[in-house]
Amino acid sequence: MAITLWGRLNSANVQKAVWALGELELPYQHVPLGGSFGGTDTLQYLAMNPNGLVPTLRDGELTVWESHAIVRYLSAEYGSGLLFPMEARDRAEVDQWTDWTATTFQPAWIALFWQKVRTPVEKQNQAAIDKALADSVRCFRMLDDRLGDVPYLGGEQLTYADIVAGVSLFRWSTMQIERPSLPNVEAWHARLEERAAFRQAVNVSYDELAGRLSF
Numbered sequence: 001m002a003i004t005l006w007g008r009l010n011s012a013n014v015q016k017a018v019w020a021l022g023e024l025e026l027p028y029q030h031v032p033l034g035g036s037f038g039g040t041d042t043l044q045y046l047a048m049n050p051n052g053l054v055p056t057l058r059d060g061e062l063t064v065w066e067s068h069a070i071v072r073y074l075s076a077e078y079g080s081g082l083l084f085p086m087e088a089r090d091r092a093e094v095d096q097w098t099d100w101t102a103t104t105f106q107p108a109w110i111a112l113f114w115q116k117v118r119t120p121v122e123k124q125n126q127a128a129i130d131k132a133l134a135d136s137v138r139c140f141r142m143l144d145d146r147l148g149d150v151p152y153l154g155g156e157q158l159t160y161a162d163i164v165a166g167v168s169l170f171r172w173s174t175m176q177i178e179r180p181s182l183p184n185v186e187a188w189h190a191r192l193e194e195r196a197a198f199r200q201a202v203n204v205s206y207d208e209l210a211g212r213l214s215f
């Protein structure tokens with residue numbers, strides 16, 4: 001099946017799909033879209049993704065949008081036993097961290113990224129920065145506790161939970177913020193850095209996004 005991925009590579013949500021495709025060593029065509037490339041509001045794109053955001057993935061006749069749905073699909077279809085635990089009981093933990101990332105963790109660290117990086121300095125709001133940092137630190141401490149017990153969020157092996165949460169690490173570790181010491185998160189980050197698919201997908205410059213609120 002021919003796989004196509006639409007989305008700009010400096011989008012954290014697109015990076016999840018790029019990382020999963022890399023881990024699974026799947027060949028695909030990449031179409032840069034969104035941000036400075038535009039194209040999310042064309043009728044053709046909206047017919048594929050009525051939400052008008054990136055990423056979107058096509059695999060043969062199947063079109064999927066929402067980054068977590070994409071990563072789950074790729075893992076289930078191509079990663080059985082690799083990124084996708086076969087046992088429902090094992091998958092429950094993976095989904096717990098994956099859904100927590102969608103509902104709690106990513107909203108916290110993305111809010112911080114928008115405040116510290118995307119908002120022009122003269123428009124930054126210290127109270128909003130403090131709140132976003134406190135929310136992010138609370139989440140990173142939860143990750144640190146979990147990663148004190150197991151090397152990866154789902155347990156002993158890399159799963160799609162590490163992918164959706166791990167795309168935060170380049171930005172978290174390079175933003176101009178006061179970070180607490182989180183040894184287990186740092187050890188997890190170092191383990192992920194050993195993977196070419198992580199480095200290629202996640203360690204992507206966000207200079208173009210600095211001071212930019214328009215997309």
Ligand SMILES: N[C@@H](CCC(=O)N[C@@H](CS)C(=O)NCC(=O)O)C(=O)O
Nearest residue numbers: 011012013034035053054066067215
């Ligand atoms: N919940 C969606 C969020 C997607 C999203 O917010 N995408 C952003 C980039 S990270 C976007 O498309 N922004 C507009 C643009 O890049 O033009 C997902 O996980 O896929």
